[in-house]
Amino acid sequence: MKNLTILGSTGSIGQSTLDVVRHHRETFQIEALVGNRNIVQLAADAVEFGAKIAVTADPALFDQLTSALAGSGIAAAAGETAVIEAAQRPADLLIGAIVGAQGLKPTLAAIDQGTPVALANKECLVSAGDVFMQRAAAKSVPVIPVDSEHSAIFQCFETRNADSLDKVTLTASGGPFRTWDAAKLKDVRIEDALNHPNWTMGRKITIDSATLMNKGLELIEAFQLFPIGHGQIDAIVHPQSIVHSFVSYIDGSVLAQLGMPDMRTPIALALAYPERLKAPVERLDLTKSADLTFEPIRHDVFPAVRMCLAALERGGSATTILNAANEIAVAEFLSQRIGFLQIAALVEETLSLAERDSAITSLGSLDDVWDADRYGRETATELARNLL
Amino acid sequence: MKNLTILGSTGSIGQSTLDVVRHHRETFQIEALVGNRNIVQLAADAVEFGAKIAVTADPALFDQLTSALAGSGIAAAAGETAVIEAAQRPADLLIGAIVGAQGLKPTLAAIDQGTPVALANKECLVSAGDVFMQRAAAKSVPVIPVDSEHSAIFQCFETRNADSLDKVTLTASGGPFRTWDAAKLKDVRIEDALNHPNWTMGRKITIDSATLMNKGLELIEAFQLFPIGHGQIDAIVHPQSIVHSFVSYIDGSVLAQLGMPDMRTPIALALAYPERLKAPVERLDLTKSADLTFEPIRHDVFPAVRMCLAALERGGSATTILNAANEIAVAEFLSQRIGFLQIAALVEETLSLAERDSAITSLGSLDDVWDADRYGRETATELARNLL
Numbered sequence: 001m002k003n004l005t006i007l008g009s010t011g012s013i014g015q016s017t018l019d020v021v022r023h024h025r026e027t028f029q030i031e032a033l034v035g036n037r038n039i040v041q042l043a044a045d046a047v048e049f050g051a052k053i054a055v056t057a058d059p060a061l062f063d064q065l066t067s068a069l070a071g072s073g074i075a076a077a078a079g080e081t082a083v084i085e086a087a088q089r090p091a092d093l094l095i096g097a098i099v100g101a102q103g104l105k106p107t108l109a110a111i112d113q114g115t116p117v118a119l120a121n122k123e124c125l126v127s128a129g130d131v132f133m134q135r136a137a138a139k140s141v142p143v144i145p146v147d148s149e150h151s152a153i154f155q156c157f158e159t160r161n162a163d164s165l166d167k168v169t170l171t172a173s174g175g176p177f178r179t180w181d182a183a184k185l186k187d188v189r190i191e192d193a194l195n196h197p198n199w200t201m202g203r204k205i206t207i208d209s210a211t212l213m214n215k216g217l218e219l220i221e222a223f224q225l226f227p228i229g230h231g232q233i234d235a236i237v238h239p240q241s242i243v244h245s246f247v248s249y250i251d252g253s254v255l256a257q258l259g260m261p262d263m264r265t266p267i268a269l270a271l272a273y274p275e276r277l278k279a280p281v282e283r284l285d286l287t288k289s290a291d292l293t294f295e296p297i298r299h300d301v302f303p304a305v306r307m308c309l310a311a312l313e314r315g316g317s318a319t320t321i322l323n324a325a326n327e328i329a330v331a332e333f334l335s336q337r338i339g340f341l342q343i344a345a346l347v348e349e350t351l352s353l354a355e356r357d358s359a360i361t362s363l364g365s366l367d368d369v370w371d372a373d374r375y376g377r378e379t380a381t382e383l384a385r386n387l388l
Numbered sequence: 389m390k391n392l393t394i395l396g397s398t399g400s401i402g403q404s405t406l407d408v409v410r411h412h413r414e415t416f417q418i419e420a421l422v423g424n425r426n427i428v429q430l431a432a433d434a435v436e437f438g439a440k441i442a443v444t445a446d447p448a449l450f451d452q453l454t455s456a457l458a459g460s461g462i463a464a465a466a467g468e469t470a471v472i473e474a475a476q477r478p479a480d481l482l483i484g485a486i487v488g489a490q491g492l493k494p495t496l497a498a499i500d501q502g503t504p505v506a507l508a509n510k511e512c513l514v515s516a517g518d519v520f521m522q523r524a525a526a527k528s529v530p531v532i533p534v535d536s537e538h539s540a541i542f543q544c545f546e547t548r549n550a551d552s553l554d555k556v557t558l559t560a561s562g563g564p565f566r567t568w569d570a571a572k573l574k575d576v577r578i579e580d581a582l583n584h585p586n587w588t589m590g591r592k593i594t595i596d597s598a599t600l601m602n603k604g605l606e607l608i609e610a611f612q613l614f615p616i617g618h619g620q621i622d623a624i625v626h627p628q629s630i631v632h633s634f635v636s637y638i639d640g641s642v643l644a645q646l647g648m649p650d651m652r653t654p655i656a657l658a659l660a661y662p663e664r665l666k667a668p669v670e671r672l673d674l675t676k677s678a679d680l681t682f683e684p685i686r687h688d689v690f691p692a693v694r695m696c697l698a699a700l701e702r703g704g705s706a707t708t709i710l711n712a713a714n715e716i717a718v719a720e721f722l723s724q725r726i727g728f729l730q731i732a733a734l735v736e737e738t739l740s741l742a743e744r745d746s747a748i749t750s751l752g753s754l755d756d757v758w759d760a761d762r763y764g765r766e767t768a769t770e771l772a773r774n775l776l
Contacts, residue, residue, distance in 0.1 A: 155643060164664035166671065236675055246646070251660070252653040252669035255543060258634070258642040265640040272639070276552035281640035283554065287624055292680035 002271070003031050005115075007087060007106055008097035010035035010042050012202050013120040013146060016263045017095050018045055020271060023280050028271065032086040034098070034106070037061060043068035053077060055086045057102070084109045093271065096121045097146070099204055100327060101373055104128055108366070114139045118270035120146035125224040126217050126323045128369045133224050144270045145225055149218050151266030152244035152257035153226060162227045166248040170222060171238035172215040172297065172305075178239060182301050188340035190333070207330045211343050212297065216308025217326075220319050223312055230313055235305055237295045242284065260284050304344050311351065316362040317372030318351065324376025325350035332384045342387065350380045390659070391419050393503075395475060395494055396485035398423035398430050400590050401508045401534060404651045405483050406433055408659060411668050416659065420474040422486070422494070425449060431456030441465060443474045445490070472497045481659065484509045485534070487592055488715060489761055492516055496754070502527045506658035508534035513612040514605050514711045516757045521612050532658045533613055537606050539654030540632035540645035541614060550615045554636040558610060559626035560603040560685065560693075566627060570689050576728035578721070595718045599731050600685065604696025605714075608707050611700055618701055623693055625683045630672065648672050692732050699739065704750040705760035706739065712764025713738035720772045730775065738768045 004021065008014045014035070021028045030049040035042035036057045043065060046054035053075040056065050062078035069076050077086065087094060087106035095118045096107040103121035108128075110117055112135065119125070124132050136143050145154050149170045157168070176195050177185055193210040194203060208214035215235045222233060244266075246256035259265045260282045268279035299306050311318040329346040332338045338346065354360050359375050361368060392409065396402045402423070409416045418437040423430035424445045431453060434442035441463040444453050450466035457464050465474065475482060475494035483506045484495040491509035496516075498505055500523065507513070512520050524531050533542050537558045545556070564583050565573055581598040582591060596602035603623045610621060632654075634644035647653045648670045656667035687694050699706040717734040720726045726734065742748050747763050749756060 155641065158664075160662060161664045164666075238674075243644075248671065249664050251656040251664050251667040252647045252650065252671060253543065253657060253664070254646040254672050256631075256644045256646055258644055259640045262640065268639040269641060274548060276546075276549045276637050276639050276641070278552075279639040283636065283640060284642050286626075286682035287684045289682070294674035294677070296675045 002028050002092045003090070004028055004093050004095060004271070005032040005034070005086060005089060005091040005110070006030070006095045006097065007034045007083070007103065008036075008095075008099065008120070009033040009045055010038040011097055011099060013097035013263060013267070014095070015041075017097070017267050017271070018049065020264050020268050020277070020279055021049065024277060027277070031089050031091045034083050034086050039064045039068055046074045047072050050074075053086060053089070055082045057083050057098075080105070087115075088113050091115050093118055095146070095270070096124065099202055101127055101324065104132075104369075108132065108135060111136050111139060111141050114141055116142045116144070118144045118146050118267075122147065122217050122221045123323055125221040127320045127373060128366065129220075129224055129319060129363060131363055131366055131369060143225065144273050145221075146263075146266055146270050147218060147221070148261070148263065148266050149245040150222055150225055151269055153222060153247060155257045155269070156245070156247040156255035157226055158247075158249075158255075159227075161249065164250045165228065165232060166250050167232045167234060168222060168226065168228050168245070168247050170215060170218055170233075170235040170245045171241070171243050171294075172212060172235050173209065173241045174237040174239050174295075175210040175212060177210055178237060180301075182341070185301065185341055186339060190336065193333075193340060203334060204327070204330055207333060207343070208326070211304050211340070212302040213304040213308070213326055213344065213347070215297075216305045217323065219305065219308055220312050233309075235297055237297055238293065240290050240292055242289055242292055258284055302344075303348065307344065307348055307351070314360060316360055317368065318354070318360050320363065320369055320372035321354045321360065321376035321379075322347055322351060324373045325380035328377050328380035328384065338384055338387055346380055346383055346387075349383055350376055353379050353383075390416050390480045391478070392416055392481050392483060392659070393420040393422070393474060393477060393479040393498070394418070394483045394485065395422045395471070395491065396424075396483075396487065396508070397421040397433055398426040399485055399487060401485035401651060401655070402483070403429075405485070405655050405659070406437065408652050408656050408665070408667055409437065412665060415665070419477050419479045422471050422474050427452045427456055434462045435460050438462075441474060441477070443470045445471050445486075468493070475503075476501050479503050481506055483534070483658070484512065487590055489515055489712065492520075492757070496520065496523060499524050499527060499529050502529055504530045504532070506532045506534050506655075510535065510605050510609045511711055513609040515708045515761060516754065517608075517612055517707060517751060519751055519754055519757060531613065532661050533609075534651075534654050534658050535606060535609070536649070536651065536654050537633040538610055538613055539657055541610060541635060543645045543657070544633070544635040544643035545614055546635075546637075546643075547615075549637065552638045553616065553620060554638050555620045555622060556610060556614065556616050556633070556635050558603060558606055558621075558623040558633045559629070559631050559682075560600060560623050561597065561629045562625040562627050562683075563598040563600060565598055566625060568689075570729070573689065573729055574727060578724065581721075581728060591722060592715070592718055595721060595731070596714070599692050599728070600690040601692035601696070601714055601732065601735070603685075604693045605711065607693065607696055608700050621697075623685055625685055626681065628678050628680055630674075630677055630680055646672055646674075690732075691736065695732065695736055695739070702748060704748050705756065706742070706748050708751065708757055708760035709742045709748065709764035709767075710735055710739060712761045713768035716765050716768035716772065726772055726775055734768055734771055734775075737771055738764055741767050741771075
């Protein structure tokens with residue numbers, strides 16, 4: 001039996017993880033489930049899977065969770081410290097699927113305990129970069145990516161032949177605005193942006209997919225996860241989302257991972273690695289799927305990808321500030337306070353100010369990360385206020 | 389330095405191998421080159437690469453080869469025994485690229501010496517099946533496939549997860565007659581059949597590509613090379629020849645190998661394995677390549693694939709007889725004695741007669757292989773004579 005803790009169990013990745021576990025009850029047991037405000041789902045899942053403890057990040061919901069679990073024998077807890085304590089419980093694998101910078105502390109807490117991590121929280125790598133991977137390396141903790149793109153690279157990357165790498169290419173669906181011009185993009189409504197063609201995901205990541213910021217963040221993440229040099233990583237648009245990413249070698253060979261766009265495949269891989277596990281997903285039949293097409297990213301209309309590569313090249317806290325500014329910008333957009341094109345503009349302007357303020361520093365510790373994160377949030381918030 | 393012997397050095401695969409070696413003279417040296425009747429090429433290559441010996445399979449050409457090598461200090465030899473002796477010389481890798489059943493004896497001779505083999509001769513696996521792989525296993529000799537499809541599978545097949553295999557799918561370009569109907573195929577000319585859309589290859593294999601017999605033989609070969617069950621292997625048409633084959637797992641994940649259609653990529657892999665080597669090939673740029681399309685094989689028009697799968701399921705010498713009959717049938721077609729559609733018909737009829745004659749036996753030894761091979765050739769030749 002493999003003992004699992006899921007951070008972010010009520011979110012999209014958490015729910016898909018539980019669905020895979022549902023089909024393999026003989027293989028997995030649930031140690032702890034950590035959710036946020038969806039107490040009904042959290043309690044129902046804790047009961048269904050016999051978790052030892054259920055935790056909500058929101059202390060105000062402690063009583064509600066306690067009532068929902070009354071008589072089940074399952075412990076309840078709430079608040080940031082409780083989340084970290086849940087992550088520190090002994091487990092064979094922690095699924096780190098809390099969205100945003102909030103996922104960083106508890107995921108690192110698991111790493112420090114030596115617990116292997118299946119990572120779906122990209123901010124751990126984008127914000128905390130070297131610090132995160134250094135702490136994983138110090139404990140020899142495997143970090144298995146859950147994102148479909150990084151799972152694809154994980155399956156295609158020959159570690160023994162890292163010297164023979166030509167490049168790593170992430171595929172992007174292109175999002176709902178793949179064919180829109182800049183003029184039309186000015187007036188994008190929230191509903192348009194939330195209408196992703198191939199994947200059903202949370203709101204934040206869906207907006208990031210529409211701006212292609214998601215792909216940019218994934219490039220940063222890939223750079224942290226795999227031994228890739230600057231200039232060896234890029235993204236292309238592949239509207240069908242069948243080829244999830246690929247790795248090219250110096251002999252002209254390209255290894256790709258394909259599949260239906262269903263997160264349960266990369267989740268099953270992360271749960272079973274180095275083995276594989278039957279996943280309850282539709283199988284890919286290429287004779288029935290659409291033709292596979294590929295096109296370059298329109299960097300003039302979607303500047304986020306190049307912005308992320310530039311921040312990656314800049315190094316240090318540049319990606320931390322970028323990520324923090326993007327979280328603010330997306331929230332502002334979802335609150336209808338800024339327009340769609342202003343998301344990337346706000347991030348870019350924050351980075352310019354950071355350069356002017358000499359706020360881009362190397363990241364020696366987690367405190368440096370928090371400082372940069374705060375700088376990015378405050379600067380972006382102030383910039384957004386001035387835009388109103 | 390890796391010491392190489394090339395069987396079939398003047399053929400298409402042999403020449404591509406030498407071209408890869410030409411770019412890595414510091415890594416490889418040539419022990420022996422074995423060719424057939426192209427003495428000019430054989431001698432020129434032996435001199436360019438400083439081979440220790442050059443061998444022609446044709447004893448009548450011994451004097452010609454000796455003259456061509458006069459003063460070079462390179463030994464010359466000729467005839468079947470000399471070919472086998474060349475294969476037995478100590479080498480770090482033998483490239484087995486003699487086309488047809490003639491490749492079997494010398495390749496096995498290398499295996500028996502414990503020499504690792506990069507195998508481009510499919511008849512070794514199609515004709516001699518279990519016998520060949522058993523002898524390789526007995527000496528723990530690695531057999532690295534050179535065919536683009538099997539190289540693709542070799543790169544995508546997770547041996548540790550053979551239990552989690554869903555299926556292996558070979559891609560077929562569909563050949564020059566992919567869209568032709570049966571009526572039109574009756575009148576195919578040799579020039580049409582030799583005009584392959586994506587690959588430049590020898591005449592025999594080009595005709596096999598046109599009938600799709602090549603794909604059928606490759607299915608048999610894949611079955612021998614990898615731990616695959618009956619029903620776990622299939623082929624689909626992919627006209628662009630960019631995806632060279634793929635492996636599907638029970639978690640819904642599909643691993644594929646892609647690249648430009650250039651044999652120097654799988655050859656470089658075989659030469660360098662488990663490492664990789666820079667190959668002088670054009671790199672794949674999916675944003676510039678055609679859309680990738682896939683379609684089912686038209687089994688009604690191209691019966692060869694199902695015929696091969698049936699022979700594989702039948703087991704024993706069925707694939708030996710099939711392969712022998714096909715060699716005769718292709719030769720008859722190239723001599724303009726039978727029509728295009730009669731190639732598959734001749735093979736099918738040979739197998740029917742073999743069943744009637746109880747000529748399909750298990751293959752315990754190489755003698756059984758020769759008996760079955762002879763039966764297939766004689767029966768197909770007689771059938772062809774009756775068709776005239």
